[in-house]
Structures are given as structure tokens and as C-alpha cells.
Amino acid sequence: MKNDDVLDLLIKELQGDLPVVSRPYLALAEKVGLTEDEVIDIINRWQTEGLMRRLGAVVRHNRLGFASNALVAWKVDASECDRVGNSLAASSRVSHCYWRQTPADWPYNIFSMIHARTRPELASIIEELAAQVGINEYKTITSMRELKKTSVHYR
Amino acid sequence: MDSIDRRLLNILQQGIPLVSCPFLEIADSLGISEEEVMTRISHLKQDGIIRRLGGVFDSPAMGMKSTLCAMTVPPERIKEVAGRVNAFTEVTHNYLRDDKFNMWFTVTASSAQALETILNKIMSDTGVKVTSMPVLQRYKIKVVFDLDEE
Known part of the structure; x- marks a missing residue:
């Protein structure tokens, strides 16, 4: 389990705009100090637990x-x-x-x-x-x- | 916006795949290249159609408490009162509406106590009564707009 500071940092990043690059989760991971796999696993878990409703486009x-x-x-x-x-x-x-x-x-x-x-x-x-x-x-x-x-x- | 943009928007609203190269996966399903997916996304952002690509967290699941508030604001005070209400970062939406309650806003705070403190502060800052209407039951929260539907 990752410490709360890193998770808070990831939440903060995910409330912003996901970089539109080939490997966006890797870019996020490097920003917050995790691996790409860890970022994907954590987002998966948050969705399963209902903490995150979705990860996607917010449209006008x-x-x-x-x-x-x-x-x-x-x-x-x-x-x-x-x-x-x-x-x-x-x-x-x-x-x-x-x-x-x-x-x-x-x-x-x-x-x-x-x-x-x-x-x-x-x-x-x-x-x-x-x-x-x-x-x-x-x-x-x-x-x-x-x-x-x-x-x-x-x- | 062409038909590929519309299909792309439907996919992006449903969810970005949780794989190493998500835009490549989307590109394959649309029969276009990864670069084209990324270019189209950039254009949809520039055109203001996509507000952002990111996580949509569930406030109650995150332990947040929120409510919908209504106020009856004298017309000549709307700008001033809106300024005071909107000064709180916990106020996420505020709409002027044509009803006896003419200002409707949502407040999301870190706890029930924090929420109550903010509502009291808004009342003392503005001198206007705040009527809070907390959720008893959620039936739907959907922010996906299906673009194929006619």
C-alpha cells in the first residue's frame, strides 16, 4: 500500500487534465513517484470501490x-x-x-x-x-x- | 465534428482504457492511428467540447458531504451576493434561475460539520436565508451524453 501523500497527489493530478500522450499513466506515474502499473492498479481499485465513477472526458x-x-x-x-x-x-x-x-x-x-x-x-x-x-x-x-x-x- | 469525432467522444466519455497505451487501443477500435486520436482530442479540447480528460470522483464515497441550496436574493443584490457565495471554493455550481428561489448553488465540503459552518457563514456574510436541500436518495448521476442518439 502506498502512503497517503502519494495517493493525495495522484487524486490531485486526476482531478486535472490527463496528458494526451501515448502513455498517459506513465506520465502521471513519473509526476507522483509511482510506476505505471501502480497507477493503473490504483485507478482500477478506486473504480471497483466506487471512489471514482469514471476516468474519461468531461464534456460541455x-x-x-x-x-x-x-x-x-x-x-x-x-x-x-x-x-x-x-x-x-x-x-x-x-x-x-x-x-x-x-x-x-x-x-x-x-x-x-x-x-x-x-x-x-x-x-x-x-x-x-x-x-x-x-x-x-x-x-x-x-x-x-x-x-x-x-x-x-x-x- | 464528424462521425469519428462523435464515436471518439462516446468512447472517451464512457472511459479511457486502463492500459499502457489507451489512445492506441481507442485508435484500433476506430480504425485510425494513435496520432489521429490524439490530434482529434486536442481539437475537441481547443473547441471547448471537452472540458478535461480526467477522473470523476464520487463525493459521498470520498467522505464528502454536499447539498443543494436555494436563496431568494433581491434582484439588485444578485451580483454582490453571487460574489460572496462564489468566494467559497466549496461552492461548485451556482445558477441564477427564474423562480421565487432565484439563486441555486451546490456546496461540497469535507464533513457535515464543515458544510454547516459554510452555510452559516454564507448566511451571515449575505444576510440572506439559505435553504438547504440535502439528498435523501440518488437515482441517477450521469454525465455521459450519447452522441449517436437522435
Whole structure:
């Protein structure tokens, strides 16, 4: 087992940008003081343990034509949350779906992030999803402006 | 972007192979050379389509605590309040939205206590109530966009 400092260093590097070279894991390994095989093994283990969801490209969805997005919050009885949450999650246009603890003045507790190419397409996807889950009370919260977007800093 | 770029993006989003020469492996599956894969990746980055190539860590699995917060900010104070909220590195996303809650942001901190400290600090810095909506159940976290889908 490698000491925590080296692992922290590797986490820090992996939160950045992987070098686009023939042997990127070797480049990483040299930077943090491990071997190429060790880097590959550690990343493998982190993925198996669920610490790392994936190692890949993080894309800007608006540049891919998904220019119209909304956070839709649905008002769902606690007993129905799993059914509705899983049903929304099955849609390829839903990227995130969570059940959140909400205050009394905001009873919209299932949050789903929905992506579409155009405004009309977004509206029709939301209508289809509403019919699919059988929920009529929901709030479409469109984003007017992105004030900040960064990654989480783990170390 | 041509069809090879789209296939490449799908592969890169799913995961970079954990082998010594991952771009060569991708190149073989696309029937192009390793150099071409690397050149195409560089272009996709320059064009702003790829934000970065790297690890996506799972905050809860890493022991982090996070929440979605909502605020009702008077329109004339939006810039000032956004500045104060965004000053925290633990604030990862902040969006202005057209609702009675008009500012929505996510906070991810190293512990439940650290999270609470930040929320209290934001409230005292801005004088605006912060409504926290922590996750009870996750149904989906997906950041892969399938480009073949129509």
C-alpha cells in the first residue's frame, strides 16, 4: 500500500487534465513517484470501490447541441419517490435525479436535470416525463445564468 | 465534428482504457492511428467540447458531504451576493434561475460539520436565508451524453 501523500497527489493530478500522450499513466506515474502499473492498479481499485465513477472526458453539453436545459422539481409523496425517481432516471435525457429533503414551503422533492437541444424539445420532453410518471405538480426551473461552475476539490 | 469525432467522444466519455497505451487501443477500435486520436482530442479540447480528460470522483464515497441550496436574493443584490457565495471554493455550481428561489448553488465540503459552518457563514456574510436541500436518495448521476442518439 502506498502512503497517503502519494495517493493525495495522484487524486490531485486526476482531478486535472490527463496528458494526451501515448502513455498517459506513465506520465502521471513519473509526476507522483509511482510506476505505471501502480497507477493503473490504483485507478482500477478506486473504480471497483466506487471512489471514482469514471476516468474519461468531461464534456460541455451545451457545445454538443444540448443547449436547452432545466432543473425540474417534482412534488411526489414519500411513498412514491422511488418509483418516480427510478422512472425519471431511465430517461436518456435525464442526467441527474435525486430525492431531496425539502422545506414545507418547497414541496418539490424529486429533482431531475433534463437536457434538450431546443426550448420546444425541452417542453415536450418534460410533458412526456410528466405523463410517464403521472405527476402533474412540478416546477421547471430554467437556468438564466451560470454564475459558477467548477469541480469539487477533494485534496 | 464528424462521425469519428462523435464515436471518439462516446468512447472517451464512457472511459479511457486502463492500459499502457489507451489512445492506441481507442485508435484500433476506430480504425485510425494513435496520432489521429490524439490530434482529434486536442481539437475537441481547443473547441471547448471537452472540458478535461480526467477522473470523476464520487463525493459521498470520498467522505464528502454536499447539498443543494436555494436563496431568494433581491434582484439588485444578485451580483454582490453571487460574489460572496462564489468566494467559497466549496461552492461548485451556482445558477441564477427564474423562480421565487432565484439563486441555486451546490456546496461540497469535507464533513457535515464543515458544510454547516459554510452555510452559516454564507448566511451571515449575505444576510440572506439559505435553504438547504440535502439528498435523501440518488437515482441517477450521469454525465455521459450519447452522441449517436437522435
